[in-house]
Amino acid sequence: MTTPLEVHRLFYDAVETGDVDLMASLWVEDPATSCVHLGTMPLRGTAQVLRSWTVVMAGVGYIQFFLTDVEVVTLPRGASDPDTAVITCTENVLSAEGLALDAEAFAGGKAVSTSIVVRVGGGWKIWSRHASPIAELMLEEDQ
Amino acid sequence: MTTPLEVHRLFYDAVETGDVDLMASLWVEDPATSCVHLGTMPLRGTAQVLRSWTVVMAGVGYIQFFLTDVEVVTLPRGASDPDTAVITCTENVLSAEGLALDAEAFAGGKAVSTSIVVRVGGGWKIWSRHASPIAELMLEEDQ
Numbered sequence: 620m621t622t623p624l625e626v627h628r629l630f631y632d633a634v635e636t637g638d639v640d641l642m643a644s645l646w647v648e649d650p651a652t653s654c655v656h657l658g659t660m661p662l663r664g665t666a667q668v669l670r671s672w673t674v675v676m677a678g679v680g681y682i683q684f685f686l687t688d689v690e691v692v693t694l695p696r697g698a699s700d701p702d703t704a705v706i707t708c709t710e711n712v713l714s715a716e717g718l719a720l721d722a723e724a725f726a727g728g729k730a731v732s733t734s735i736v737v738r739v740g741g742g743w744k745i746w747s748r749h750a751s752p753i754a755e756l757m758l759e760e761d762q
Numbered sequence: 763m764t765t766p767l768e769v770h771r772l773f774y775d776a777v778e779t780g781d782v783d784l785m786a787s788l789w790v791e792d793p794a795t796s797c798v799h800l801g802t803m804p805l806r807g808t809a810q811v812l813r814s815w816t817v818v819m820a821g822v823g824y825i826q827f828f829l830t831d832v833e834v835v836t837l838p839r840g841a842s843d844p845d846t847a848v849i850t851c852t853e854n855v856l857s858a859e860g861l862a863l864d865a866e867a868f869a870g871g872k873a874v875s876t877s878i879v880v881r882v883g884g885g886w887k888i889w890s891r892h893a894s895p896i897a898e899l900m901l902e903e904d905q
Contacts, residue, residue, distance in 0.1 A: 653848070655892075658897035659896070695880065696880070733796070754801035
């Protein structure tokens with residue numbers, strides 16, 4: 620029995636440890652799931668989403684996520700048996716300098732993410748993830 | 763009786779016409795709703811979200827959204843009476859040049875958004891919105 624927050628944390632564990640199998644176990648298997656990496660168009664369908672994470676993780680060496688402002692809301696609001704959870708957080712990312720981080724090019728930066736996690740059987744799995752850069756990140760390039 | 767897609771379209775109508783009352787009518791009234799404007803931290807709670815949209819709309823003159831790749835998924839998946847809808851789309855934005863667009867600084871650019879719309883009574887309202895820039899936008903500043 621996982622909770623939405625446990626799945627959310629396992630997602631970052633998977634990226635940190637480059638664990639492709641763990642990552643695959645966390646997502647709903649469906650052609651309509653979606654994932655927006657930093658600055659990119661949405662990817663659609665679990666096969667494509669997992670392929671992208673495999674590429675991202677292959678290009679990342681040391682990486683660690685410090686999550687702040689984690690907020691979980693379950694839907695329907697007030698339901699005793701919610702079927703959906705929305706989790707927003709700030710991702711403070713620490714990574715080895717100079718590595719090619721591909722689609723998720725944060726390198727010691729900050730991003731925000733909104734994840735949608737849904738009940739599947741007795742547990743929860745990821746349905747959708749949307750990550751975006753905080754403007755500071757973009758402004759740094761102008762300095 | 764609105765549908766998730768109708769609410770999604772009305773949201774853009776509200777921005778295009780600067781209709782603060784229409785915008786307010788579209789959101790669930792709850793301290794846990796959320797909105798991520800382009801490049802910003804999440805705003806939390808409908809009061810704060812609507813305040814931000816009022817500021818954005820006050821700073822925008824002519825603006826028009828051409829939505830492409832609109833994808834709607836209802837949750838729970840396969841349910842005959844879904845309570846949640848996830849809508850992703852690409853926002854192709856046409857706006858008068860030189861205007862201060864504040865938090866949503868697109869000015870003829872592209873963004874992607876993930877909106878979470880929930881059933882409220884007989885209709886649907888917006889629970890969460892997460893918009894982010896497409897990388898081309900950021901790269902243009904380097905040219």
